[in-house]
Amino acid sequence: xxxxxxxxxxxxxxxxxxxxxxxxxxxxxxxxxxxxxxxxxxxxxxxxxxxxxxxxxxxxxxxxxxxxxxxxxxxxxxxxxxxxxxxxxxxxxxxxxxxxxxxxxxxxxxxxxxxxxxxxxxxxxxxxxxxxxxxxxxxxxxxxxxxxxxxxxxxxxxxxxxxxxxxxxxxxxxxxxxxxxxxxxxxxxxxxxxxxxxxxxxxxxxxxxxxxxxxxxxxxxxxxxxxxxxxxxxxxxxxxxxxxxxxxxxxxxxxxxxxxxxxxxxxxxxxxxxxxxxxxxxxxxxxxxxxxxxxxxxxxxxxxxxxxxxxxxxxxxxxxxxxxxxxxxxxxxxxxxxxxxxxxxxxxxxxxx
Numbered sequence: 001x002x003x004x005x006x007x008x009x010x011x012x013x014x015x016x017x018x019x020x021x022x023x024x025x026x027x028x029x030x031x032x033x034x035x036x037x038x039x040x041x042x043x044x045x046x047x048x049x050x051x052x053x054x055x056x057x058x059x060x061x062x063x064x065x066x067x068x069x070x071x072x073x074x075x076x077x078x079x080x081x082x083x084x085x086x087x088x089x090x091x092x093x094x095x096x097x098x099x100x101x102x103x104x105x106x107x108x109x110x111x112x113x114x115x116x117x118x119x120x121x122x123x124x125x126x127x128x129x130x131x132x133x134x135x136x137x138x139x140x141x142x143x144x145x146x147x148x149x150x151x152x153x154x155x156x157x158x159x160x161x162x163x164x165x166x167x168x169x170x171x172x173x174x175x176x177x178x179x180x181x182x183x184x185x186x187x188x189x190x191x192x193x194x195x196x197x198x199x200x201x202x203x204x205x206x207x208x209x210x211x212x213x214x215x216x217x218x219x220x221x222x223x224x225x226x227x228x229x230x231x232x233x234x235x236x237x238x239x240x241x242x243x244x245x246x247x248x249x250x251x252x253x254x255x256x257x258x259x260x261x262x263x264x265x266x267x268x269x270x271x272x273x274x275x276x277x278x279x280x281x282x283x284x285x286x287x288x289x290x291x292x293x294x295x296x297x298x299x300x301x302x303x304x305x306x307x308x309x310x311x312x313x314x315x316x317x318x319x320x321x322x323x324x325x326x327x328x329x330x331x332x333x334x335x336x337x338x339x340x341x342x343x344x345x346x347x348x349x350x351x352x353x
Contacts (some may be wrong), residue, residue: 004217005040011224012042020046020176021223022310024166025183026053026338027211033343035213045220048310049343051165051265052183054130055082055336056308059264060296062129062158063088068291069125069156070101076119078112079127081105086332089296109141109155116145116153125287128155133185135159135276136250139257142278142285154287157278160263162186163194164274168265170202174311179223181216182208184238189254191246192234199232210238257282266298266332267305304331307340314344321349 012019023029029049032038038047051057067088070077077093084093084105097103102122106112109126116124128138138155145153162183169175182195187208195206205226209219219237226232236242254276263275278286298304302324303317314320314333324330326345333341 001214001217004214004221007221008045008217008224009042011221011228012045014228015044015224018044018046019178019224019227020048020310021179021181021220022048022050022169022177023181023183023209023216024050024052024162025181025185025209026056026336027185028052028181028183028209028216029338029340029343031211031213031216033347035216036347037213037216038348041220045224048313049307049340050169050310051268051308053308053333053336053338053340054134054160055086056304056332056339057160057165057265057267058083058086058129058158058332059266060088060298061264061293062156063092064296065288065291065293066093066125066127066156067091067096069287070096070103072123074122076102076104076115076122076124077127078104078106078115078124080107080129082336082338083127083129085329085335087299087330109138110144113141113145113150113153116150120152122152124153126153126155128157128159131160131162131183131186132189132254135258136189136247136253139253142257142282143253145285146282151284154285154290155278156287156291157258157276158263159258159276160265160274161276163197164271165265165268166195166198167202168268168271168274169309170198170204172268172309175309177204177310178227179204180206181219181223182206182234184208184210184242187236187238187242187246189247189250191244192236192242193244193246195234199234203232205232206234208234208236208238208242210240265308267308299330302331304333304341307333314341315349317341321345
């Protein structure tokens with residue numbers, strides 16, 4: 001670790017100016033906070049978190065739609081654990097479950113499909129949230145339900161893809177980014193080629209990074225070396241799992257079941273072509289066609305959206321660690337195990353004081 005820090009310091013001196021690197025992966029967020037890396041970096045190197053937590057970027061209107069479904073008689077709503085406590089406009093899935101709704105935590109969409117088979121008299125809805133990493137498993141489950149004729153299973157889809165969100169941040173005048181720490185899990189599916197447009201079009205270096213603290217430090221060295229050498233490219237630090245082209249079978253499965261769509265991102269707004277919608281061929285298994293998405297707003301004091309854009313750090317929010325805590329979360333960044341506010345609260349709260 002000391003050797004890596006020394007290499008960072010050396011490259012930071014070569015750069016000779018302030019630089020800001022953004023990670024767009026919730027696992028990286030946790031690794032940085034847990035290791036205390038932010039406090040060990042040279043003064044001219046800053047790390048900020050971006051929209052890399054899939055639960056955090058999910059719009060309030062989606063949570064409200066999931067709550068609407070949970071309130072319907074004969075419906076079982078299934079979800080990953082992080083989503084259950086995210087506040088909607090007036091309630092949460094956790095509160096609805098306490099009030100009698102059938103809301104269950106599952107570990108995979110296949111678990112939800114099995115639940116539908118076991119309960120033919122119920123409608124089982126899976127909340128499909130995530131990036132390119134989880135989209136293939138949801139696509140496979142929808143396809144399997146169609147093949148087997150499981151008609152009481154459906155997905156409320158809020159899958160998103162990363163590149164257009166990264167481009168939206170680069171166009172945001174309030175956001176200053178000198179390099180991207182690119183997500184490892186997403187890149188296993190898509191390949192590093194996904195990010196080529198960033199150095200080519202915007203002159204911003206990118207490095208695909210693994211998930212240990214030492215991976216992040218190596219990634220920072222590589223980004224600094226690009227800046228010091230006045231070059232921009234997409235490089236792969238996480239070469240043990242990521243290549244240029246990714247997983248073609250997973251990509252084909254996504255393309256078969258999903259199509260590009262506009263999607264709302266918390267804090268950023270609607271980004272064209274950044275979402276995945278279920279194709280009309282699988283409309284029978286699309287729960288979104290039976291629910292109304294209404295304009296919804298988060299808690300008025302919550303700055304989660306600005307944290308996701310990298311404009312603020314969690315301690316900059318006046319509610320952080322005061323009104324908003326893990327036991328009383330007012331926004332998803334404090335709820336999710338990959339949220340920046342949760343990471344700061346658990347690992348960096350004292351350092352931020």
